[in-house]
Structure formats: structure tokens, C-alpha cells
Amino acid sequence: MAGSAIRIKKGDAVKVLSGKEKGKTANVSRVLPASRSVVLEGLFSVKKFIRPKKAGEKGQIVQVPRAIQVSKVMLVCKHCGRPARVGYRVDGATKSRICKKCGATI
Ligand SMILES: [Zn+2]
Structure with a gap:
């Protein structure tokens, strides 16, 4: 496995093979070759609390996409x-x- 090229490209539709989003299909929004992982649109995102930058401002909760291993997805033809x-x-x-x-x- 080490050294083999990632066969998935940005914009591809993939099916998730394991984890909490197993069985779902999503588009690849980013490929991260260094960590052999991909970011999927709308899946595996985590909520993150952004602290207010100035006094008096409110903090924000944003959805941050999290990358998953490329071995956990399969390309949908x-x-x-x-x-x-x-x-x-x-x-x-x-x-x-x-x-x-x-x-x-x-
Ligand atoms: Zn086919």
C-alpha cells in the first residue's frame, strides 16, 4: 500500500466503507496525498467552537470537515x-x- 498512488480525485463520488457514515455517498472536496486521506462534502464534519476575538463578540459554532483515510472509501463509477x-x-x-x-x- 505504501507508495501507491491515490486513485481518487477531487470531485469524485465515493461510498464510505466504514465508520459512523458507513454506506453513505458523498463527493470528494479535497485530496490530501501526504496523509493518504480525503475530505468529503458534508460528511465527517465536526462542530468546533470559535472563541470571540474581541470582548463583547459572540463565539461561533462552525462545522469543520475532517479528513478520513482513503482506504475507507470506494469510488462510485x-x-x-x-x-x-x-x-x-x-x-x-x-x-x-x-x-x-x-x-x-x-
Ligand atoms: Zn462502472
Whole structure:
């Protein structure tokens, strides 16, 4: 696993395989290659209390997205709509991502 490229890109739809949001589908809003994790839109966010900066101001509660390990999500193929393993097809100088279930370029 170490050293292998992350096969998920920003904007991909993924299915969560484990944790409290298991079974849900969301779009990837960020990929963090250094920690091999991804941030999903609307999922795994935690509430954070922001302290007031000045006296008299109110603190705020904001939702902060938390990254999860890329191994805990699976790409959902746009073509067949199923969670699928990703393969690569090399065609001369171009390398395209393919769905291993239906063979479509994704
Ligand atoms: Zn497919």
C-alpha cells in the first residue's frame, strides 16, 4: 500500500466503507496525498467552537470537515453507478482511469 498512488480525485463520488457514515455517498472536496486521506462534502464534519476575538463578540459554532483515510472509501463509477475498484488503461502517452466492473473510462 505504501507508495501507491491515490486513485481518487477531487470531485469524485465515493461510498464510505466504514465508520459512523458507513454506506453513505458523498463527493470528494479535497485530496490530501501526504496523509493518504480525503475530505468529503458534508460528511465527517465536526462542530468546533470559535472563541470571540474581541470582548463583547459572540463565539461561533462552525462545522469543520475532517479528513478520513482513503482506504475507507470506494469510488462510485459514474457509468454503472456501483462502487468499483479503479484500474488504469495506458494508451500510448495517455493513461485513463477505468472502472474494473464495467470497463468505462471514469
Ligand atoms: Zn462502472
